[in-house]
């Protein structure tokens with residue numbers, strides 16, 4: 001109901017010329033919209049996680065919208081410098097992708113290239129060195145694919161004999177159980193991949209086919225080197241996609257991530273993005289010590305000159321967001337009307353430990 005009212009209001013505002021007015025205002029001129037994307041489906045991932053994925057056709061429509069609204073799409077570093085010096089062009093936008101998945105390489109990168117748009121990829125690096133799917137995501141995806149099944153016998157994973165697969169909550173319980181099992185047994189990436197393979201077998205899914213298609217995998221060294229050679233900006237997202245509460249471990253994640261990016265691309269990374277959008281107050285001092293230039297969250301908003309450079313808001317754009325809503329953010333109206341800025345973190349399974 002609330003959403004219907006919101007969309008009706010946006011429609012009215014657009015028809016009355018408010019979008020255009022705000023888009024051309026001085027107010028919008030001094031603000032930067034940082035867009036955040038995750039995955040672009042290789043198959044049906046946007047149906048599995050509509051708040052994480054979109055399909056390639058939808059991304060193409062989004063990129064056209066940037067053009068139609070006369071947005072100035074800038075490289076992230078330049079946009080942040082110009083935000084500070086009060087020198088942004090009209091309707092400034094920076095495009096970022098989280099994680100650096102293979103589907104970025106296969107689906108998003110060709111479209112961005114075709115539209116001649118700069119992009120920053122926040123690359124998590126553990127799975128770039130290991131050609132296998134991200135464990136927790138793959139387990140969740142496999143179970144979703146068999147959501148028509150009633151229950152599975154999960155005793156061999158230390159879970160109960162009849163685990164519910166039909167509901168989101170039931171599937172979540174199984175994934176949680178598998179993550180806890182791999183934590184408890186201190187399993188490495190290879191061993192966890194074997195669990196995912198066995199789960200697929202129980203569910204009657206051809207795992208080797210999913211692996212061969214690179215579903216839920218990250219870009220490898222060659223793919224990363226190729227996109228960087230073609231102008232893609234690769235920045236920090238921690239090595240193992242996690243932000244430990246202990247300073248030394250947190251900073252080690254940055255160091256490992258930075259070293260892997262340097263080794264794979266020859267570039268020095270200094271911009272950071274919080275994995276799953278999760279941040280805590282103490283992280284800011286640790287990022288400062290690591291001489292990080294900026295850090296972005298998943299909280300909705302336009303970035304302003306006086307914002308804390310380690311808490312820059314971004315707009316997460318997925319299948320779950322309508323084109324009208326995105327347009328409202330491109331022109332700035334979305335920021336004026338936004339009451340719930342903090343990211344819902346609904347797709348987070350934050351205890352995942354891939355190593």
Ligand SMILES: [Zn+2]
Nearest residue numbers: 098099275276
């Ligand atoms: Zn991420």
